[in-house]
Amino acid sequence: MLNIICEVSKYLIIIFMVLYTVKCFSILASKDAKDRRKKLNKQIVYVFIIHFLCYLTMYLREGSLKLLIFYGVQIFVAVLYMALFHSIYKESSRLLTNNTAFLLLIGYTMLTRLDFGLAIKQFVLATIALGVTAFIPYIMSRWKNLRNMGVFYGIAGIFLLLTVFIPGLGYESYGSRNWIKIGSLSIQPMEFVKILFVFFVACMLVKANTFMDIMVNAIISAIFMLVLVLEKDLGAAVIFYITYVCMVYLATSRPIFLIGGVGLGVGAVLMAATLFKDTLFYHVMVRVEAWKDPFKFIDTGGYQVSQSLFAIGTGGYMGTGLYMGKADYIPVSESDFIFSAICEEMGVVFGLCLILVMLSVYISFADIAMKVRQPFYKYAAFGYSILFIIQTLLNLGGVTKFIPSTGVTLPLVSYGVSSVTSTLVIFAVIQGVYVIHNKEVIKNEKEKERIRSEAAALNARAGIPS
Amino acid sequence: MIFVFVAMIAYVIYFMEFEAETVIANSRNIRQDNFADDVEKGDIITSDGVVIATSNTDEEGNTSRSYPYGNTFAHVTGYDKYGKSGLELEGNFYMLRSHINIFEKVIKGLSEEKNRGDNIVTTVDYDLQTAAYNAMGYCEGAVIAIEPSSGKIKVMLSKPDYNPEEIDYIWNYLQTEEGASSTILLNRATQGLYAPGSTFKVLTLLEYIRENPTSYDNYSYDCYGSEIFTGVDIHCNDDTSHYTESLKDSLAYSCNVSFANIGTGLDYGKFRENMDKLLFNNNLPYDGDYSVSSFDIDANSRTDELPQTAIGQGNTEITPLHNAMIMSAIANGGVLMEPYLIERIENDDGGKVKKFKSKSYGSLMTSEEAQILTDYMESVCDYGTASSYFYGSSYDVAGKTGTAEYDNEGNCNSWFVGFSNPDNPDLVVCVIVEDYNTYGVSGTWVAKQIFDAYYSK
Numbered sequence: 001m002l003n004i005i006c007e008v009s010k011y012l013i014i015i016f017m018v019l020y021t022v023k024c025f026s027i028l029a030s031k032d033a034k035d036r037r038k039k040l041n042k043q044i045v046y047v048f049i050i051h052f053l054c055y056l057t058m059y060l061r062e063g064s065l066k067l068l069i070f071y072g073v074q075i076f077v078a079v080l081y082m083a084l085f086h087s088i089y090k091e092s093s094r095l096l097t098n099n100t101a102f103l104l105l106i107g108y109t110m111l112t113r114l115d116f117g118l119a120i121k122q123f124v125l126a127t128i129a130l131g132v133t134a135f136i137p138y139i140m141s142r143w144k145n146l147r148n149m150g151v152f153y154g155i156a157g158i159f160l161l162l163t164v165f166i167p168g169l170g171y172e173s174y175g176s177r178n179w180i181k182i183g184s185l186s187i188q189p190m191e192f193v194k195i196l197f198v199f200f201v202a203c204m205l206v207k208a209n210t211f212m213d214i215m216v217n218a219i220i221s222a223i224f225m226l227v228l229v230l231e232k233d234l235g236a237a238v239i240f241y242i243t244y245v246c247m248v249y250l251a252t253s254r255p256i257f258l259i260g261g262v263g264l265g266v267g268a269v270l271m272a273a274t275l276f277k278d279t280l281f282y283h284v285m286v287r288v289e290a291w292k293d294p295f296k297f298i299d300t301g302g303y304q305v306s307q308s309l310f311a312i313g314t315g316g317y318m319g320t321g322l323y324m325g326k327a328d329y330i331p332v333s334e335s336d337f338i339f340s341a342i343c344e345e346m347g348v349v350f351g352l353c354l355i356l357v358m359l360s361v362y363i364s365f366a367d368i369a370m371k372v373r374q375p376f377y378k379y380a381a382f383g384y385s386i387l388f389i390i391q392t393l394l395n396l397g398g399v400t401k402f403i404p405s406t407g408v409t410l411p412l413v414s415y416g417v418s419s420v421t422s423t424l425v426i427f428a429v430i431q432g433v434y435v436i437h438n439k440e441v442i443k444n445e446k447e448k449e450r451i452r453s454e455a456a457a458l459n460a461r462a463g464i465p466s
Numbered sequence: 467m468i469f470v471f472v473a474m475i476a477y478v479i480y481f482m483e484f485e486a487e488t489v490i491a492n493s494r495n496i497r498q499d500n501f502a503d504d505v506e507k508g509d510i511i512t513s514d515g516v517v518i519a520t521s522n523t524d525e526e527g528n529t530s531r532s533y534p535y536g537n538t539f540a541h542v543t544g545y546d547k548y549g550k551s552g553l554e555l556e557g558n559f560y561m562l563r564s565h566i567n568i569f570e571k572v573i574k575g576l577s578e579e580k581n582r583g584d585n586i587v588t589t590v591d592y593d594l595q596t597a598a599y600n601a602m603g604y605c606e607g608a609v610i611a612i613e614p615s616s617g618k619i620k621v622m623l624s625k626p627d628y629n630p631e632e633i634d635y636i637w638n639y640l641q642t643e644e645g646a647s648s649t650i651l652l653n654r655a656t657q658g659l660y661a662p663g664s665t666f667k668v669l670t671l672l673e674y675i676r677e678n679p680t681s682y683d684n685y686s687y688d689c690y691g692s693e694i695f696t697g698v699d700i701h702c703n704d705d706t707s708h709y710t711e712s713l714k715d716s717l718a719y720s721c722n723v724s725f726a727n728i729g730t731g732l733d734y735g736k737f738r739e740n741m742d743k744l745l746f747n748n749n750l751p752y753d754g755d756y757s758v759s760s761f762d763i764d765a766n767s768r769t770d771e772l773p774q775t776a777i778g779q780g781n782t783e784i785t786p787l788h789n790a791m792i793m794s795a796i797a798n799g800g801v802l803m804e805p806y807l808i809e810r811i812e813n814d815d816g817g818k819v820k821k822f823k824s825k826s827y828g829s830l831m832t833s834e835e836a837q838i839l840t841d842y843m844e845s846v847c848d849y850g851t852a853s854s855y856f857y858g859s860s861y862d863v864a865g866k867t868g869t870a871e872y873d874n875e876g877n878c879n880s881w882f883v884g885f886s887n888p889d890n891p892d893l894v895v896c897v898i899v900e901d902y903n904t905y906g907v908s909g910t911w912v913a914k915q916i917f918d919a920y921y922s923k
Contacts, residue, residue, distance in 0.1 A: 295489070298492075306494065310489065310494075313486035313490040314490045314498075317482065320500075324500075326497050329497075352475055356475070359468065389467055397474055400474070400481065401481075402478075
């Protein structure tokens with residue numbers, strides 16, 4: 001009986017996941033406000049069904065009461081978050097809050113399966129971060145000076161990045177020196193610096209009028225990337241670089257910057273690969289080798305990717321069901337390789353849907369960026385959309401052997417204090433941009449309305465029929 | 467960006483459709499044992515249809531493995547516990563998958579019976595393996611036979627052997643002080659490293675031909691039973707003098723003095739390069755466990771290392787598998803077919819699930835070189851050191867005998883490596899019998915028993 005319930009739940013989870021994914025895209029396409037509201041409400045129902053079935057399965061398999069309590073607390077926080085956020089910010093994007101809640105809940109679910117302690121830790125920190133970041137849209141709409149602080153963002157960003165070189169504070173992990181430890185809390189400064197970096201580039205681009213300005217901007221940006229390269233955090237350097245090139249292209253709309261940027265990037269990678277392959281980039285070369293044939297290097301560099309592919313392949317399209325696979329055998333399955341764990345136990349179909357949901361989040365970010373008129377917010381929102389999607393691509397591509405593994409987390413789903421917090425900041429900034437934009441639209445509408453009514457009044461006084 | 471994501475999704479689907487089955491069959495995938503929860507492991511069957519490993523389920527639902535021809539196929543099947551070995555390890559995944567038809571699956575599922583796993587059909591031949599097993603008798607050593615045109619391993623035998631059904635007992639024995647030095651579980655055919663002895667002369671010959679492509683046929687040497695080369699005393703077997711001999715005769719009579727003479731004249735650097743190309747000091751294209759053969763002469767070697775190395779003593783070490791692979795390439799016009807043990811996977815009703823194709827590794831030598839070596843090795847069996855064994859047999863053989871000393875008291879291992887029907891080679895056989903002086907069983911005699919069995923089929 002127990003088995004039957006779990007098996008049926010497994011298929012239901014997949015069905016509702018597919019429905020949720022479809023809704024993500026149909027909401028993006030929908031123009032009618034009423035229709036959207038209906039779909040958004042349905043989406044929330046799907047999220048809670050998926051989440052409920054997952055915890056039901058886990059409870060039946062494990063039989064521990066703490067799972068049920070944890071489940072209840074999660075639901076409470078998720079409902080509270082969505083309700084409060086929308087009552088405070090009436091103009092915010094509900095699709096984004098839905099996706100935020102959905103991705104966090106999927107992350108909690110998988111972490112509960114892998115390591116209950118980590119799940120609790122992630123939940124507590126993410127909840128605090130949700131509370132704190134909820135003020136961001138408010139701050140943004142009040143504090144107009146944000147766009148004039150480019151120098152501050154630049155200096156603060158580089159300084160923060162350099163903290164990893166302070167002895168006793170920074171330390172090395174998986175070949176990259178990109179962590180600092182404060183008490184028992186490990187933080188990746190890069191996760192926060194990327195937020196400052198996008199603000200910095202956005203400020204500079206707003207002010208840049210001449211080619212010289214763009215060059216100065218480019219040099220300071222290059223310093224960011226140089227520091228990252230020295231930290232041997234190549235994944236981050238790639239994310240920063242692509243984000244930078246895309247933002248410059250958006251601001252200038254000159255194809256030369258895009259083509260030149262891509263060419264320069266490829267050239268730099270090739271040069272680095274030949275010049276420093278035995279020193280600075282040794283661990284990168286190992287990863288590339290492991291990517292070409294992970295099974296040949298299964299005992300060394302290919303171990304993680306091999307285990308990841310074993311998990312995805314053995315789980316199959318429908319997955320083994322929660323607790324029925326060996327997801328806990330995948331190395332770092334709680335953070336970088338959480339997607340493999342999800343695929344193994346919840347099915348590759350679920351995994352493919354998750355990829356599409358991530359893509360829809362990017363599209364909604366980009367959509368907001370395109371609508372906004374104020375250049376600073378436009379560039380910033382666009383920069384964050386690129387940050388988000390590149391990080392997602394590096395993670396998903398790395399664990400599926402689509403591209404070499406770079407060791408970045410899956411936004412909101414992976415365990416990681418810095419990663420979750422910084423992603424929530426990004427989501428909040430985008431919400432803030434959206435709120436500012438909508439307020440402006442409403443203000444404009446009102447203005448138009450006022451002018452129209454004034455005009456009508458004038459006409460009426462002059463005796464011209466309207 | 468959207469395009470990249472679509473490409474990634476397409477890639478994941480491609481992976482699931484075309485690559486996943488092969489990837490997850492990797493023996494390092496720990497998830498395979500989970501399949502055993504609802505599948506009863508399938509059988510291992512020889513290429514001629516004899517079941518050599520099967521599962522039995524008792525009334526309480528406990529399954530156990532049994533091996534009807536236990537010792538004979540010990541190193542082919544391997545054992546199913548303690549990390550597994552042999553086909554039980556390599557083919558574990560396939561035997562734990564069930565491709566029986568869906569109705570049967572549903573019925574078994576409802577009655578809570580386990581599904582019957584797929585069966586492995588191995589390339590190993592029951593008759594040939596049994597002939598090899600009987601011929602080896604009490605001797606220690608190894609036999610491997612390969613079909614050169616396909617790479618199918620027809621015989622894989624290692625002595626001493628064991629009965630895989632008694633693995634619990636053996637495993638406990640190996641933990642004791644007395645058992646710690648036992649090599650009973652070692653598959654000597656693929657993992658045993660031996661001095662190649664005179665079988666290496668074939669490779670010295672190949673090197674000589676490569677360095678003297680036009681003049682090798684004019685070689686002539688006067689052998690008086692022993693001679694000193696760069697301070698190293700080289701003797702022929704029993705100090706027999708071979709007098710004036712051609713290159714072909716040197717090989718046929720396995721003349722140590724003549725080959726030591728050839729060896730000292732070789733280009734060491736090229737010698738090393740060519741031996742590396744023959745897969746010494748390299749990984750072999752073989753999926754199971756094996757040891758890597760070694761050849762340590764290089765451009766900087768001292769001249770007094772060459773005379774011994776040229777006749778297969780020195781520091782050179784080779785596995786029977788590797789020796790058979792080189793011979794297999796010679797038999798196949800220089801092209802090495804990768805040796806393999808699993809011919810196909812069938813479901814419980816005998817329906818085909820997957821067939822393994824033979825794969826070419828590439829050329830180890832030109833077809834001309836292979837032809838010359840074949841021609842020379844025929845003389846070994848016509849009038850040379852192996853002729854007394856094959857006199858009057860219904861088939862022709864090209865091969866090379868070898869006696870490799872492993873200490874200074876004249877104790878030696880006896881080798882034979884060669885193939886039958888040189889015009890259109892049928893079977894490569896490589897035999898090593900340890901401690902020839904004690905049992906008096908020679909590698910060539912064992913090889914003949916296998917060829918006889920092959921041609922009486």
